[in-house]
Amino acid sequence: MFTTMEQCTDFIFKLKAVDHKRAPLVMMREVLAYLDNPQNQLKVIHLAGSNGKGSTVNALREMLEGASYKVGAFTSPHLECVNERITINGVQIPDAQFLQYMNAVAHIVETHYNGDYPSFFEVITLIMFQYFAAAHVDFALIETGLGGRLDATNVITPLVSIITTISLEHTAFLGDTYAKIAFEKAGIIKEDVPVIVGVKNEDALAVIRKVAEERHAECRILGEDFKVTTQQQYERMQHFDYENQEVQMQDIVLKMAGLHQVANASLAMTAMLVLQEKGHVKISDTTIRKALQTAQWAGRFEQVANNIVLDGAHNSEGTAALIQTLKDVYPNRNYNFIYAALSDKDHANSIALMDEVANSMAFTQISLPNAMPAEQLAALSQHPQKVYNSDWQQVIDAEIQRKEEADILIITGSLYFIAEARKALLEVVG
Structure with missing residues (x-):
């Protein structure tokens, strides 16, 4: 029992x-x-x-x-x-x-x-x-x-x-x-x-x-x-x-x-x-x-303080929808992406879509057995401004510190990552 x-x-x-x-x-x-x-x-x-x-x-x-x-x-x-x-x-x-x-x-x-x-x-x-x-x-x-x-x-x-x-x-x-x-x-x-x-x-x-x-x-x-x-x-x-x-x-x-x-x-x-x-x-x-x-749904193009967007786009279709929404809601802005995901998805297509519109790309990982290593995700990106770090909290903190006021920071990928990031962000911004 x-x-x-x-x-x-x-x-x-x-x-x-x-x-x-x-x-x-x-x-x-x-x-x-x-x-x-x-x-x-x-x-x-x-x-x-x-x-x-x-x-x-x-x-x-x-x-x-x-x-x-x-x-x-x-x-x-x-x-x-x-x-x-x-x-x-x-x-x-x-x-x-x-x-x-x-x-x-x-x-x-x-x-x-x-x-x-x-x-x-x-x-x-x-x-x-x-x-x-x-x-x-x-x-x-x-x-x-x-x-x-x-x-x-x-x-x-x-x-x-x-x-x-x-x-x-x-x-x-x-x-x-x-x-x-x-x-x-x-x-x-x-x-x-x-x-x-x-x-x-x-x-x-x-x-x-x-x-x-x-x-x-x-x-x-x-x-x-x-x-x-x-x-x-x-x-x-x-x-x-x-x-x-x-x-x-x-x-x-x-x-x-x-x-x-x-x-x-x-x-x-x-x-x-x-x-x-x-x-x-x-x-x-x-x-x-x-x-x-x-009606609203947590972690789906959820806009939190200071131009930060949380979105559980966990496949290429979701990523394409996220990018189109960014263009509609925040046109002509710099898009800085943070991405972490599990290993059971086709990441190459999603990352390629983000590469096309990104000002910068940051890759990280969460502590799950089937998490894709940050280094492997980064290897799929062709973006000239890319970084990776296995500590997702450090990545988020660093990206928030360096973003300009008008930049949009997008935290995306696995909903498990969104859950962790969301909890940490809401503790800070309320």
Whole structure:
């Protein structure tokens, strides 16, 4: 039995999927059956995608809460503590409930599986399903962890599915082409369940359309079935227009910066409108507008004091979106980048994109076993003004000291790095 969060998290953080060779999802379904299938009690919006899941979830949560619903949200990764991944109306799961539901899982694993635990993400997913069901949430917004088809969350039948974007990431697990990765993400599409799609790559879209057709799932695609237009970016907000076949909304104010965030907002809007069409929710245009005006997501183009931007751009698609947002929000400025990342990504493309626009590049690393060494990251950069240092705190301090008043300092890469940097910066700037 786990009696403290420290004891519990020390244990679950060591659980890795590669240590368990069971058939995918078999143990998830078995353990859930022992728990009386809490996942079947939930009304779910299920999200997959390479980028944008967290921002889309946050917009959905703001909309549903604004319409007076009780909303569970399951997101990853966390920035400071694991409880962040499981929230109800924005409030993290209390330690007592986390331990209660973890111990329920532990009892089953010790009794029926000789203590052979599933992965960290599977354990967290099992805790989440129990917590949301016991709390009788009106809706559960559930992100996949990796892929979709074989993801631990893919044991539910949602009211609507959302696929945000497709990038070439986690290729060792998901495949090395857009089509292969799209097939894995499209695994969340269920029979007769509408799917909202923000994917642009044509190879990926072709796969998603095919899966949706085979499963008789109505497929609504950004740029075809619904559109965003006349986007105007300001320093602390942006405006856009939205339309689909039945609805037009002009001059929507969005707090989050970047055209990619307009796309994420439009996915959330379309999901809400589909749920309303199907009779699952009642929500007004005013509530939707108010939600988007206030929704924000830590570590996603988060602007902190003195022209410092935190952004968890962890793949080349995210980096391209970050750079475009910088140009829109802070045109004609010097961009000084600090970058740290894990070793499971294609860093060369991301670094090349930053090299093109950077005034300077600084590389560092975080103390995780799979962190990419700062020296190896720096070797991928062709920038004439590049430095590297394995101590990320020293790098940040040095870059803050040398930046000019009008320069923009961008701290980017792995969200685990963003979490560490964010905590340190907020302690200083408040």
